[in-house]
Amino acid sequence: MATQYDVVLTGVHKTYPGGAQAVIDFNAEIEHGEFVAMLGPSGCGKTTTLRMIGGLEEVTQGTIEIAGQDVTDLPPSHRDTSMMFQSFALFPHRTVFENVEFSLKMQGRSKAQRAPPVWQMLELVGLAEFAERRPAALSGGQQQRVALARALISRPTVLLLDEPLGALDYNLRQTMMVELKKIQRELGITFIMVTHSQQEALSMADKVIVMSDAIIQQTGTSREIYERPRTKFVAQFIGKNNLFHGVIRSLSGSMVFVESIGKVFFVKVPDELEYDVTQGAEVWFSVRADRMHTGEGTAGMSNQLTGKYITTEFLGSLETDVFEVAPGHFVYLERHRSQPRGFSAGDEVMLAWPSGDGVLLHR
Ligand SMILES: Nc1ncnc2c1ncn2[C@@H]1O[C@H](COP(=O)(O)OP(=O)(O)OP(=O)(O)O)[C@@H](O)[C@H]1O
Numbered sequence: 001m002a003t004q005y006d007v008v009l010t011g012v013h014k015t016y017p018g019g020a021q022a023v024i025d026f027n028a029e030i031e032h033g034e035f036v037a038m039l040g041p042s043g044c045g046k047t048t049t050l051r052m053i054g055g056l057e058e059v060t061q062g063t064i065e066i067a068g069q070d071v072t073d074l075p076p077s078h079r080d081t082s083m084m085f086q087s088f089a090l091f092p093h094r095t096v097f098e099n100v101e102f103s104l105k106m107q108g109r110s111k112a113q114r115a116p117p118v119w120q121m122l123e124l125v126g127l128a129e130f131a132e133r134r135p136a137a138l139s140g141g142q143q144q145r146v147a148l149a150r151a152l153i154s155r156p157t158v159l160l161l162d163e164p165l166g167a168l169d170y171n172l173r174q175t176m177m178v179e180l181k182k183i184q185r186e187l188g189i190t191f192i193m194v195t196h197s198q199q200e201a202l203s204m205a206d207k208v209i210v211m212s213d214a215i216i217q218q219t220g221t222s223r224e225i226y227e228r229p230r231t232k233f234v235a236q237f238i239g240k241n242n243l244f245h246g247v248i249r250s251l252s253g254s255m256v257f258v259e260s261i262g263k264v265f266f267v268k269v270p271d272e273l274e275y276d277v278t279q280g281a282e283v284w285f286s287v288r289a290d291r292m293h294t295g296e297g298t299a300g301m302s303n304q305l306t307g308k309y310i311t312t313e314f315l316g317s318l319e320t321d322v323f324e325v326a327p328g329h330f331v332y333l334e335r336h337r338s339q340p341r342g343f344s345a346g347d348e349v350m351l352a353w354p355s356g357d358g359v360l361l362h363r
């Protein structure tokens, strides 16, 4: 059987009146039960895309299908989607219970019909004991769960979430990330979440769509995005990558020799590269910071350069050593805290990486 897609966007464009191109040629196939994150900096078109899926914003060009039906021209009420906004706007004068039951009431269900699913949903989000409270008497995280329960009560095929954790402080966000994922698993509902947080996207989503300037930069699993950034933008935006700009000096099978900062490096050409690799072409390539080596073993590696050790950045169990390899060009080496660092400020250090770890990027 062909894969059942819950949401398919084909060649979707959005140009706002006035000419702002908010979304350009957006293509995505989202499977049933998938947790998808749209990740990108402010203004890149995330909310616009989400609103087009929900029918709150008109599509300028292209089509949107939900559960096999073309919904491009249908109003929100005719789509099997539910949206949870960033400012979750609970009804302040209604209790938690009344907030959650709202859409069932709108559907004209009787009080007796409404109560069981509402209780079930309140149990699911862990708020049954707060059913009679009003939103103002709840913590931020509890209010957020009310909003989630309210959006889920109609059992939509697809739940659209715009920065659902944006209003929460760090600790609460960590907890809610786990809870949101758990609830999504239990219900098996497709979630499409917008975020500008790399951590949220990479830790919760099955599939991440990285956007910038109205276009999709890369679609893939967290691991794919992290380990094999496709474009210069993704390499800079996700994780710690070392970027090099240079000129192709010669070609050899799936490898090229790139001259950069006065040296020549052996760089891999990814299979799916969308442009022809030619001698003399200007290119960018990246090397992940955790693929960078110093000390023993570097002598046998095909890419080497020296850098002056500047400082070390600390982040939990990982540390990043920073080296200046050319004026103003810094190289990052990420290592576990337990690995000793054998140099001190000002030292000239040999840096190296194996041939397959430098990868050519799309433009
Ligand atoms: N109603 C509108 N009319 C005109 N331009 C708009 C409108 N809404 C959004 N835009 C523009 O479209 C672009 C994309 O906006 P969008 O809200 O989708 O970004 P976003 O990725 O959600 O950003 P953020 O992370 O800041 O929420 C922006 O340049 C924005 O200024």
Ligand SMILES: [Mg+2]
Residues within 6 Å of the ligand: 046, 047, 048
């Ligand atoms: Mg937005």
